[in-house]
Amino acid sequence: MGKTNLETVLQDTLQAGHKICVPYIMAGDGGLSILEERLQFLKDCGATAVELGIPFSDPVADGPTIQQAGIRALNEGASLSAILAQLSSFQHPAPLPIILMTYLNPILAMGVDCFAKKCSSSGVDGIIVPDLPLEEENLVSDSLADSNIALIRLVALTSPEERITMLADKSEGFLYAVTVNGTTGGRDAHANDVGVYLQQLKTQSTVPVLAGFGISSPARAQEFASYGDGVVIGSKIIELFQQQRLDDIRKLIALQ
Numbered sequence: 411m412g413k414t415n416l417e418t419v420l421q422d423t424l425q426a427g428h429k430i431c432v433p434y435i436m437a438g439d440g441g442l443s444i445l446e447e448r449l450q451f452l453k454d455c456g457a458t459a460v461e462l463g464i465p466f467s468d469p470v471a472d473g474p475t476i477q478q479a480g481i482r483a484l485n486e487g488a489s490l491s492a493i494l495a496q497l498s499s500f501q502h503p504a505p506l507p508i509i510l511m512t513y514l515n516p517i518l519a520m521g522v523d524c525f526a527k528k529c530s531s532s533g534v535d536g537i538i539v540p541d542l543p544l545e546e547e548n549l550v551s552d553s554l555a556d557s558n559i560a561l562i563r564l565v566a567l568t569s570p571e572e573r574i575t576m577l578a579d580k581s582e583g584f585l586y587a588v589t590v591n592g593t594t595g596g597r598d599a600h601a602n603d604v605g606v607y608l609q610q611l612k613t614q615s616t617v618p619v620l621a622g623f624g625i626s627s628p629a630r631a632q633e634f635a636s637y638g639d640g641v642v643i644g645s646k647i648i649e650l651f652q653q654q655r656l657d658d659i660r661k662l663i664a665l666q
């Protein structure tokens with residue numbers, strides 16, 4: 411697949427001398443009617459793109475903060491089709507590129523082709539599917555390529571060398587470097603060798619390398635962004651929205 415729109419926006423950001431920051435929020439947390447305003451706020455804070463979670467009943471990779479956000483969103487009636495409909499009803503095009511984070515099941519339930527077309531007409535630029543292994547990607551890859559939607563691959567600290575090479579080769583949009591062994595959520599400590607891991611990935615990947623999982627302070631965001639090309643921050647952003655600490659969200663997103 412050629413360069414996706416997402417990749418172009420990310421590369422332009424780097425070329426302008428900035429690091430990339432992708433906050434994650436759960437779609438429907440607080441109701442779908444606030445989604446457009448939240449995206450605009452994140453853009454105004456300096457976010458490069460947004461990762462938008464689709465709430466799901468069995469979120470295996472998610473820690474407690476994101477699980478609870480998912481439960482709130484499901485209670486508000488959010489679903490994959492309602493979220494896509496909301497995105498396409500925006501008054502203006504989405505203020506910044508949108509990456510959907512969804513498990514495989516809702517995609518298969520909707521039908522892969524229908525999902526890819528709806529994503530494309532709703533302004534979605536990329537997707538992350540954490541329970542879709544490399545070996546099963548052909549389930550979705552043709553439909554996504556037809557709609558020019560980037561399939562973002564995740565690499566883990568424990569991924570063997572060969573697998574990292576395969577993932578780095580195939581990567582579209584960006585390569586998601588998971589920086590912990592475990593589920594999402596804030597942590598005080600990361601392993602010491604994360605810097606080496608990110609620098610290594612950067613030499614192997616043709617797309618930007620973003621670090622994510624457990625980043626909850628501006629200092630850590632800055633540090634990880636300096637090894638790679640930027641960061642993804644989820645649980646902490648969700649907590650700060652819950653506490654209405656908008657200034658702290660601004661500080662977390664504003665990377666040097």
Ligand SMILES: O=P(O)(O)OC[C@@H](O)[C@@H](O)c1c[nH]c2ccccc12
Nearest residue numbers: 434471540594595623624643644645
């Ligand atoms: O919440 P954290 O620890 O800041 O990590 C980002 C993460 O939430 C987001 O990218 C994400 C949410 N759910 C996921 C499932 C798999 C991979 C990534 C994700």
